[in-house]
Amino acid sequence: MVFLRALAIAAGMVLFATASSSQELKIGLSAEPSAMDPHYHNLTPNNSLLSHVFERLIATDEKQRLLPGLAESWKVVGDTVWEFKLRQNVKWHDGSPFTADDVIFTFQRAPNVPNSPSSFAGGVKGKTVTKVDDHTIRISTEAVAPTLPNDVATIMIVSKKHGEGAKTEDYNSGKAAIGTGPYKFTKFTPGDRIEFERNDAYWGAKPKWTKLLFKPIPAGPARVAALLAGDVDMIEDTPTADIERLKKDPKVQLSQGISNRLIYLFVDHARDVTPFAKAKDGAETKNPFKDKRVRQAVNKAINRDAIVARVMEGVAVPAGQFLPDGYFGISDKLKPVAFDAAGAKKLLEEAGFANGFKLTLHTPNGRYINDAKIAEAVAQMLTRAGIETSLEALQPSVFFTRASQGGPNNTPEFSFILVGWSSGTGENSGSLVPLVNTFDRAKGTGTANRGRYSNPEVDQISAEALRTNDDTKRAALLAKATEIAIEDVALIPLHYQVNTWAARKGLSYKARSDEFTLATDVTEK
């Protein structure tokens, strides 16, 4: 790869072969969407791409703040009832009008798509949609649901006329892929390309590009080469190794933005003896992470600035909590923990680990940007502090199975892991509840709590926040719960990823924190 980079520097002097016409935009995607059905697979590549064709009642801006979409406004009309005013004069791509019936149909269809590997049930669950008139609906819930607008903002609305009885195959063929969005579906060739054309009857601002072509190019170097060769106008998920060089390339314009994805370390909070932490001589020992001082020591032994500067080549931001600045419900008191090797050693001594201990860090390899390299740096930093850390990097499929349910009775297997998390709702309860609330299958909390952290105080305040419709009060409660969990070192935040889009000179992209790549946000200077 080094050689490729060297050669590419030379290539920087060469002009782009074909400057594509200003009307068509070609985008190189890092992952291929699995279907054109907006309710088939709830995963970023699908949700991002289909946002061009379909719209949601509530849209989100580049920082995941809520904006009017197909709904002009929404408000609470009772403790458990929300009223949405739908936009008038919105037409489906076939010319038929958009009404409340389409919304009701969508909420029925979304959780019930056959063969869906990851359904939209989560956003729809516990919500009953009723029609008030053609352009007013009410959504009622069983309990108070302050994050209902965030849930609604995940569901793409489909046409009742075309969606009734339609299977995922009908969306892939284009038969049912009729939306209200700024672009119309033209063609989907699996593995090869997705083509859209402009919807001239769009209700919102007229889209700039007449045609869109998306090409899935999963290999990072090939994606960069496609941009440099002029085969595509823009690529997403630019490999960090190439960013420095592309920055200097006069033909390329980079757009960067902090993402909502936190990279963090989880320790085993639950077991008294944890399998991957051993005494220096290899003998069994009590779980060192049960002692808060050990967790604090790990926190201090890590040099986040060095990881960001060296491993991430500057393309990341050190983290001190679950979400970066600007998000709803975060704490303004929490800052990244400073590197303090002496302090770490002292804490270990106090905890009775003056000689340190042996530890294995497990990490996925290829799931997050530079994941295994970050883990390598962490292992070295901990070893220097006295915790002799070895590293085991695993295929993501293997890692997540074992990290989630590889132990006895489907409990998490590992003692110390590196993982990432992004808040699906775009606010702090979407991180707090799955990550550091007690794992509870019935309540649906702690889904991603692979450290099995459990703190009644955090649980109680989080639950209270989710019963509070008042935004100011809820934000304060979420911040408080976060502060308690972080102070208790429930997990060890490392950094927030920064996403990089690279485009040909003259184009710029409004970088989004949710990692969506939207042609409507690509502008020409």
Place this chain on the structure above:
Amino acid sequence: MTAYLLRRLMQTAVVVMVMSVIVFFGVHVIGDPVWLLVNPQMDQRDIEAAVRALGLDRPIWEQYVYFVRGALQGDLGRSFIFGEPALTVIVQRMPATLELAVAALVMAIVIGIPLGLYAGLKPQHALSKIIMAGSIVGFSLPTFWVGLMLIMVFAVMLGWLPSTGRGPTATYFGITSSAFTLEGLRYLFLPALNLALLKISLVIRLTRAGARESLQQDYIKFARAKGLTHGRIVRVHLLKNILIPVVTVLGLEFGNLIAFSVVTETIFAWPGMGKLLIGAIQTLDRPVIVAHLIIIVLLFVVINLVVDVLYTVLDPRVRVARQTA
């Protein structure tokens, strides 16, 4: 002959059975695809529902019995990722791979045979030495590296050819291929060359070795003594004889081209079966992996069978040997 074919068919069934068992249980041991399929935000109950929907909550042997029952009726299961029948997903991508393999094969023949023949006829010539050195390079360089270099040189630096993907297609005689359009050929050239490089080297070496060996043989000397021109000796007598092993090897290599175009397809984002297989392995899309490998096994068996049968037709000695055996 019928007994022979039947025996081959039985062997094939056993191979497919064993392979499917290994892959089925192997993928199961690696991990659970659910954790890569589901949205991380889903709660435990929804994740369990997804597991049930994919049938992954059943014991693995039960899943296998279910799979075999379907397979016997021609249903190899649905892709976990795409939700469509695995066979459909693969067949959709097959034309792109076949097109690439055929193009690579043609390149191997068109480039390999003349160069090999030249090197065989004039072994001391400087050009021959360059050809042979080149073939060693072709053998030893890793495909992924050559692919990246081809992209860097021809697409990025020179800008002559596109770097990625498949071009527009056209349909003639019921075959849809990007090789039928000029633009499509531009897209096809680099990946096909990358895939062909190894085969070109192979053909050069085979042709050269064959030529050098045949030149020493009596029938060539006799033809010379008869006063035939050099050109006629090479074209009619020599080439005909050395082509037999070349054609045999290429026949078998064609299977390799289809089955193992994985690296080339990944680098050039070529929408074929190889790119699909890599994606399926990364996401543990078991139905697609199993179906893909079954297709490949069948393909190899068929190619081997055809080569065997052709042998008996072409070479009387083989026929006699089989009859007496």
